[in-house]
Amino acid sequence: MVRAPCCEKMGLKKGPWTSEEDQILINYIQQYGHGNWRAPPKQAGLLRCGKSCRLRWINYLRPDIKRGNFSREEEDAIINLHEILGNRWSAIAAKLPGRTDNEIKNVWHTHLKKRLKQHEATPVATKRRSKHYQEAKSELEPMDFPSHENSGSHEHRPVSPQECSSDMSTVTIGDDNNDNDTCPKAESPVNFPEVDEDFWSEVLSTESSGVVNDDFSAVGGGDPPLDQVPFSPLMTMEPVHGYGSNMHDSMDFWFNVFTRAGEIPELPDF
């Protein structure tokens, strides 16, 4: 609707932040917090727009930011979460403590997309998933899908809200006015899968047998050897909710539920 004023028009600085600017912003936020992003530039004397300050803080200066390379577990988690959530980088970031949406987005575009293309992502899991998906796909193909009646050429898959519509809250079942819409629809407002915030710490601490602690730092420094981490955290779900032995089984299950029921149910905490 209305855009925030552009930095250039306001005579504000753009481009890379200097260490001085960083320090000013850090000092300001430590002192006053970050309730209002318009305030720091004015009150701290920064020649930056609030938007830029917010971005700098969130993506770089926040004390809980974890720098450095992504571990294999994190990469697998991103792949799995992306499968569920689509390009909702902030939602994915919320499940990876210390990582930002921007960082995850960058990793996705620079590493993971390629890795998936080459079928190198978590070899065991990838093979299992592709098998699952092939089976599920061939099994589901002949079936009638309430919301896909006129979309025979579309691949059946979970659809992210972005792919669906910009307005998730207004989707309805069987909207005949939009034959091209490939999204599952529901009469009631959609509760998109919300993963329990405690998931990571729980799973990482219990599932990985102490190899990785709850902030992904390997005990003893560095990432755990891959041979000690046969599956990503999301792939060892059986004790959690009992369907199948890994995340992909679970995803297949909910994928089937989505497509058969024609609506998005409330998901359990993965």
Added chain:
DNA sequence: AAGAATACCAACCGCATTCAA
């Protein structure tokens, strides 16, 4: 050694949403 190509990532842009007046 030098230039080209590629990879990486911080930061920007613009749209959507939320909320207060």
Added chain:
DNA sequence: CTTGAATGCGGTTGGTATTCT
């Protein structure tokens, strides 16, 4: 209810570093 400011988010860009030829 409408309007506009503030914020959040995802897509994209551009500068720098690294690798390749």
